Amino acid sequence: MPADxxxxxxxxxxxxxxRFPGVLALDDVxxxxxxxxxxxxxxxxxxxxxxxxxxLTGVYSIDAGTIRVAGADRVFETTADAQAAGISTVYQExxxxxxxxxGENVMLGQEIRRAGTIDWKAVHRAAAEHLExxxxxxxxxxxxxxHSIAVQQLVAxxxxxxxxxxxxxxxxxxxxxxxxxxxxxxxxxxxxRDRGVAILFVSHFLDQVYEISDRITVLRNGRLVxxxxxxxxxxGQLVTKMIGRELDELAALAxxxxxxxxxxxxPVLKATNVGRRGVLEPADLDVYPxxxxxxxxxxxxxxxxxxxxxxxxxxxDSGQIEMKGEPVxxxxxxxxxxxxxxxxxxxxxxxxxxxxxxxxxxxxxGIQARRGALHKIPRGEQDAIVSxxxxxxxxxxxxxxxxxxxxxxxxxxxxxxxxxxxxAPELIVLDEPTRGIDVGAKADIQRKVAELSxxxxxxxxxxxxxxxxxxxxxxxxxxxxxxxxxxxxxxRTDLDGLIDYIADGGEGNAA
Amino acid sequence: MKKxxxxxxxxxxxxxxxxxxxxxxxxxxxxxxxxxxGQLYGVLIDILRTxxxxxxxxxxxxxxxxxxxxxxxxxxxMAVSGxxxxxxxxxxxxxxxxGTVLLALVVALGVSLALGAWNGLLxxxxxxxPIIATLVLMLAGRGVALLITDGFITTVNSAPYSFIxxxxxxxxxxxxxxxxxxxxxxxxxxxxxxxxxxxxxxGINPQASRLAGVRSRGIVFGxxxxxxxxxxxxxxxxxxxxxxxxxxxxxxxxxxxxxxAVVLGGTSLMGGKFTIAGTVVGVLIIxxxxxxxxxxxVPPAQSPVFFAVVVIVVVVLQSPRLHKWIRDLTSKRAxxxxxxxxxxxxxxxxxxxxxx
Numbered sequence: 001m002p003a004d005x006x007x008x009x010x011x012x013x014x015x016x017x018x019r020f021p022g023v024l025a026l027d028d029v030x031x032x033x034x035x036x037x038x039x040x041x042x043x044x045x046x047x048x049x050x051x052x053x054x055x056l057t058g059v060y061s062i063d064a065g066t067i068r069v070a071g072a073d074r075v076f077e078t079t080a081d082a083q084a085a086g087i088s089t090v091y092q093e094x095x096x097x098x099x100x101x102x103g104e105n106v107m108l109g110q111e112i113r114r115a116g117t118i119d120w121k122a123v124h125r126a127a128a129e130h131l132e133x134x135x136x137x138x139x140x141x142x143x144x145x146x147h148s149i150a151v152q153q154l155v156a157x158x159x160x161x162x163x164x165x166x167x168x169x170x171x172x173x174x175x176x177x178x179x180x181x182x183x184x185x186x187x188x189x190x191x192x193r194d195r196g197v198a199i200l201f202v203s204h205f206l207d208q209v210y211e212i213s214d215r216i217t218v219l220r221n222g223r224l225v226x227x228x229x230x231x232x233x234x235x236g237q238l239v240t241k242m243i244g245r246e247l248d249e250l251a252a253l254a255x256x257x258x259x260x261x262x263x264x265x266x267p268v269l270k271a272t273n274v275g276r277r278g279v280l281e282p283a284d285l286d287v288y289p290x291x292x293x294x295x296x297x298x299x300x301x302x303x304x305x306x307x308x309x310x311x312x313x314x315x316x317d318s319g320q321i322e323m324k325g326e327p328v329x330x331x332x333x334x335x336x337x338x339x340x341x342x343x344x345x346x347x348x349x350x351x352x353x354x355x356x357x358x359x360x361x362x363x364x365x366g367i368q369a370r371r372g373a374l375h376k377i378p379r380g381e382q383d384a385i386v387s388x389x390x391x392x393x394x395x396x397x398x399x400x401x402x403x404x405x406x407x408x409x410x411x412x413x414x415x416x417x418x419x420x421x422x423x424a425p426e427l428i429v430l431d432e433p434t435r436g437i438d439v440g441a442k443a444d445i446q447r448k449v450a451e452l453s454x455x456x457x458x459x460x461x462x463x464x465x466x467x468x469x470x471x472x473x474x475x476x477x478x479x480x481x482x483x484x485x486x487x488x489x490x491x492r493t494d495l496d497g498l499i500d501y502i503a504d505g506g507e508g509n510a511a
Numbered sequence: 512m513k514k515x516x517x518x519x520x521x522x523x524x525x526x527x528x529x530x531x532x533x534x535x536x537x538x539x540x541x542x543x544x545x546x547x548x549g550q551l552y553g554v555l556i557d558i559l560r561t562x563x564x565x566x567x568x569x570x571x572x573x574x575x576x577x578x579x580x581x582x583x584x585x586x587x588x589m590a591v592s593g594x595x596x597x598x599x600x601x602x603x604x605x606x607x608x609x610g611t612v613l614l615a616l617v618v619a620l621g622v623s624l625a626l627g628a629w630n631g632l633l634x635x636x637x638x639x640x641p642i643i644a645t646l647v648l649m650l651a652g653r654g655v656a657l658l659i660t661d662g663f664i665t666t667v668n669s670a671p672y673s674f675i676x677x678x679x680x681x682x683x684x685x686x687x688x689x690x691x692x693x694x695x696x697x698x699x700x701x702x703x704x705x706x707x708x709x710x711x712x713x714g715i716n717p718q719a720s721r722l723a724g725v726r727s728r729g730i731v732f733g734x735x736x737x738x739x740x741x742x743x744x745x746x747x748x749x750x751x752x753x754x755x756x757x758x759x760x761x762x763x764x765x766x767x768x769x770x771x772a773v774v775l776g777g778t779s780l781m782g783g784k785f786t787i788a789g790t791v792v793g794v795l796i797i798x799x800x801x802x803x804x805x806x807x808x809v810p811p812a813q814s815p816v817f818f819a820v821v822v823i824v825v826v827v828l829q830s831p832r833l834h835k836w837i838r839d840l841t842s843k844r845a846x847x848x849x850x851x852x853x854x855x856x857x858x859x860x861x862x863x864x865x866x867x
Contacts, residue, residue: 373730375705
């Protein structure tokens with residue numbers, strides 16, 4: 001069991017500072033990991049958690065500060081350096097070789113050799129032993145990809161143990177696991193903890209954090225808020241420490257959600273029974289001019305799936321869509337764009353920004369695509385559009401010739417917003433527009449959404465941060481288990497009310 | 512000076528100039544261009560003339576590669592195009608008439624377009640990986656060409672047809688003028704319209720481009736169509752030059768040389784950003800190198816090795832990793848924070864502040 005007695009720490013990071021172009025990602029942050037303890041790293045999206053982990057695992061080199069491992073100062077140039085020092089990471093998306101067998105994955109690079117060749121029997125025996133040590137009975141000759149994510153994670157952990165890891169980092173390991181699998185993972189984590197491994201745990205689920213953690217370190221906006229013993233830190237205080245002064249900064253927006261929306265005319269968009277088998281049960285959604293409709297629900301609840309069907313990014317197999325009272329066909333993104341719907345994907349890197357094109361080219365891409373390849377927007381007009389949106393959205397650096405891939409996440413998001421606003425949409429769908437961006441850019445984007453909706457733009461706003469949804473949206477549609485479960489008037493509900501609704505889904509009264 | 516060194520075409524052009532200089536030093540007549548009977552003569556002119564088929568194919572390849580694709584079937588399309596043209600001329604009662612030659616050209620290029628469309632359909636609509644989709648035609652195309660010529664090497668004697676490959680207009684070889692026209696048309700189509708930037712967008716990030724409303728399917732299809740047509744023209748040039756449709760030899764390995772030319776010119780095989788000018792330089796490097804081997808009298812048995820060595824040197828000289836390595840060695844280990852990119856444009860220095 002963890003004790004307050006002073007065990008020498010295995011990892012001590014002090015004064016760690018990392019700069020990215022335009023952002024101070026980490027500013028004088030400290031983190032101490034002790035053997036035999038589970039330590040949770042907490043903070044909002046963009047607080048610097050993953051940057052800190054990447055500093056510890058050698059992905060990023062630090063601009064200032066020291067990293068001591070087992071009492072010795074270390075400089076990690078590569079991830080291999082960190083691994084050699086006994087620091088292993090298991091990511092949310094398991095990074096193993098899916099087409100190799102379980103045993104091959106566990107022992108990858110550590111194969112047992114005999115007379116110059118690999119002794120596969122011994123390899124599988126050793127792999128089975130390592131898995132058994134974690135209480136797992138898995139056929140080591142089965143192909144890794146045939147197992148669930150949960151099992152794959154356990155394989156990744158076994159692999160870390162083969163490498164004799166003294167520090168195990170689990171980055172959002174539970175986000176795609178069900179209740180039972182989480183229990184199984186926690187049993188393994190406790191086993192390792194009792195064996196003296198230092199564990200760094202990152203999760204957005206507060207319940208899980210309190211269930212497993214001995215200590216908690218909180219980051220906010222790239223700075224250290226503090227390190228606490230889990231049992232001394234009540235839940236409410238933890239949330240306040242995570243959110244901090246952001247509440248004050250955005251208090252000015254508080255009135256947006258109370259604006260009265262005129263719903264007498266035709267809605268900008270009215271979707272009836274839109275669904276797709278195996279993806280989303282048929283759902284209704286309507287948005288009026290000047291209205292912000294929030295979509296709330298957990299990851300995988302169907303909120304992203306619904307808007308992708310509305311935009312034609314995926315094809316719906318049921319339902320009708322009306323724009324301003326007229327039935328329209330939206331089966332491809334181009335149809336949506338012709339009907340003046342814009343969609344900013346939650347996956348900025350894969351589905352949003354074109355990294356090797358310039359900021360300017362990214363901004364005009366939307367209108368250029370609509371006008372067609374043969375009607376090139378003249379240079380002067382392009383420059384005017386680009387500088388207009390760079391200024392209006394506060395893109396930094398304000399250089400249209402910079403490659404978009406070099407910008408920080410928040411600025412990339414602004415570029416994408418600019419791309420869509422340039423097409424003069426009547427409805428804009430923003431899926432997690434503030435995920436993983438710094439607090440300043442976050443406030444800029446929320447302010448812009450409020451401003452645009454006041455001018456009559458209809459907005460569908462999706463965010464995992466429910467405070468943000470309640471702050472901006474007049475109505476919140478709640479999704480759960482790929483189903484629309486209801487709708488709340490945000491002036492008549494608060495955060496707790498919304499959380500309860502997401503959890504119980506109106507069935508709470510019946511129960 | 513730094514700006515010149517950093518230009519993306521610096522190394523390809525330097526390689527080309529070096530080749531020409533070396534040849535000229537060994538035998539000064541290399542660089543001599545003379546006028547005889549209203550025609551320009553000389554080794555350099557010869558390079559321009561013989562580079563035409565590769566130039567055409569490499570132009571198409573550049574556009575296809577920009578979409579993240581590759582077209583292995585260009586050599587086979589050349590063979591089919593030549594076979595179609597010569598079979599029509601051969602069957603005609605008047606092989607020397609301009610009408611016959613025009614008909615042959617129209618049909619040959621039409622067939623080439625159709626073959627390009629086939630590739631485009633497989634890649635953009637059926638979603639087959641480009642290397643596999645075009646491999647089909649690469650293997651089957653020569654069979655089709657053999658079918659058209661009945662398994663023989665069709666030879667013809669048609670003055671207007673030969674003129675395409677060996678004639679002169681305005682002091683210059685017609686073949687070169689055709690290649691030049693193709694360069695201008697492709698460059699204008701890509702850069703004067705938005706086709707170029709949309710092609711790059713599709714090549715860099717197909718998913719994001721689709722969601723931004725780019726007709727990526729049409730752009731990819733168009734690239735293969737263009738590649739097919741350009742290969743068809745190259746096939747006409749080749750067969751007009753030897754006055755024969757040789758289904759096996761026409762455009763043999765040209766897909767590989769075209770890919771090499773594209774890469775030498777600085778376009779990445781990963782797709783996205785592309786440079787037509789770079790490809791032109793790449794083609795000229797390959798042709799000049801080819802000529803150099805003849806000119807310096809490298810024995811045939813050793814010429815592939817010589818070719819390979821020069822190509823390796825040029826490719827390595829262009830490697831960004833090598834450039835960084837040399838910079839690191841010469842700049843005596845500047846402090847880490849600054850080593851990202853010395854000499855980057857303004858705006859990078861004052862970016863440290865957190866946006867608020």
